[in-house]
Amino acid sequence: MPTSFMTKLSTDCMRKKRRFRRKKKQSQIECTAGKKERARVPSAEGESHISELSDEILVSILSRLTVREAVRTSVLSNRWRYVWTCIPVLNFDAKDKFLRLYHTSRGDEYNSSQSGFVDKYNYSNCVSSVLAQYRGPNVDEFRVCCDLDNAYSSHIDGWIEFALSNRVHTIELSLSIWPQPSCEKSYRLRSLESNMFVGFKSLKTLSLKAVNVDDEAIEYFLSNCPLLERLFLHGNHALRNLKVVGSSLMLRSLEVERCRFLETVEIYDTNLVSFTYVGKEPKTMILKNAPQLVEVSIDPCGSMLCARAMFSKLSCCFSQLRILRLTFWHFEQEKLTNYMLPELKNLKQFVLVVRRWSNESLLGFLAMIKNWPNLQRFVLQLKCVGFHIHDRERKPTRERNAETERKATKAYVREAARYYHPCLKMVEIAGYCSTCDFELFLQIIENTVTLEKIIIDTRDPNRYNDNDNESEKFYRELHSGEKRRLRTLVSPEVKLVIL
């Protein structure tokens, strides 16, 4: 006859529970941490071994499954009925098909060619239902990823309240699958209730996409979350001014992406380590006194010149910068001087993401690294966007004739050949296209004596991005003849990897 165990629920839990079910036969769930001595729960005759594991261990096992799979274990046996309700990670990623709700014939306004329709109504009901059944003492991570707008406000409000009152340390609300969420109907984070305040003390990561949060609320988060380390704001159209100021802030990583109406960004006197900005340059960008800032990523959604202009605003961190990532559109053969970036003494890694038209050669980029004597790793990602007009700034490259292009290329070869790098160890070219990038490859291997490894990746760098499949046709694997040719050109000490 199994003995019964006392349930230990914190008083917080008691307050939150609306229905408190008592288990009929066996022990009640013990969701508090580690009772090592009682690893074995006395089992009925013939019970399997797995059910003898303690609740804590079973919860740990179920937390490695998707929410759906965890919920399914509720039907296994009485022992398992409520174990899932304590899993500390609640990841409701609709992309991962946690729901597997597909309605191919519904007239939904959202249509993703890859994953079919997702029934948003059912999704939000499911999330709310799971949260209502939750019994654990606290949630570590709460993630929602589904295209939802302000029609679902009441649900989303409830989720945020749940997360914060459960002392979650990571909140991720990703309410749009598109890179540029629209602003009119986006969910707006309104007032924060007093019972959520307890959650602020434990919040470490806050990631909001397609959620409109105004300046005051962001300010509030920054001042009242003493442990906040990562803040990601994506598609926040209510944000006008962002101020990250103060050495008491624990903020290490700040990411601001496509906040269209952002006017000022001020970062000073902080311990920020990594800063990412994607979008048109704001009217005012100030960076001062950020001695720990070593990683910067900029994507001005524009040309090389835009990237340089934005980057120059961050001059106070140039001497300490270790990792730099620049993304821009490349329109035509630009003057070599345009590529010159400021001196970055400590830069170890440089990632250059270039959106280019399929037939352009990009030798000039090698000149960029001349001013970086300590650079060890150079990653070049070449994203072909073909002949689609995505941006008004695009200049018509198709109109230039082939002769001019060849002449320009020769000039480049000569100029770029003058570059010689003392330290570069690893180069990776992703989105390599053998017709246009071969010269680039040659230049690199001929001018870098310290090179240890070079990776040629012929796969489409955009392949993980559902929305951009047009570029696929520009990429193909290298023929074995081409591969052999590349290998013969590379000296034996250098490791060549072809993907």
Add this chain to the structure above:
Amino acid sequence: MITLTSSDGQTFDVDEVVAVKMQTIKHLMEDGCAESGIPVPNVTGKILAKVIDFCKKHVETAKAEELRAWDADFIKVDQVTLYDLVMAANYLECKRLLDLTCQRVADMIKGKSPEDIREIFNIKNDFTPEEEEKIRKANQWAFE
């Protein structure tokens, strides 16, 4: 050198640097209780040997790929041994081993229907049909 004694009386001599991979042992060592050997009453000799093997390998090998391959082999054991390893890792507080073993069990559950899971793990369904129906209805979306 630390001596660990299993529940069935087997003794194992373990290097300190390996023993500290088990937090429980580490704490006992720090508290100065380790001179005359440490008893491990919840773990049999067979399982303790495996745990020690695991810790040793993780101390000796630095290469992540090699370690991953070795772990994959290490975890290919029968269910009973697997659960014993889980419990030993939990008791001895060896986080990496606990992660590995729990993940293995999770992988065995992944993608299976409740009926399959019951069969694999020999779980007796002690619900009445009405109860089971009620549970399925409560979270219908998960069972579709």
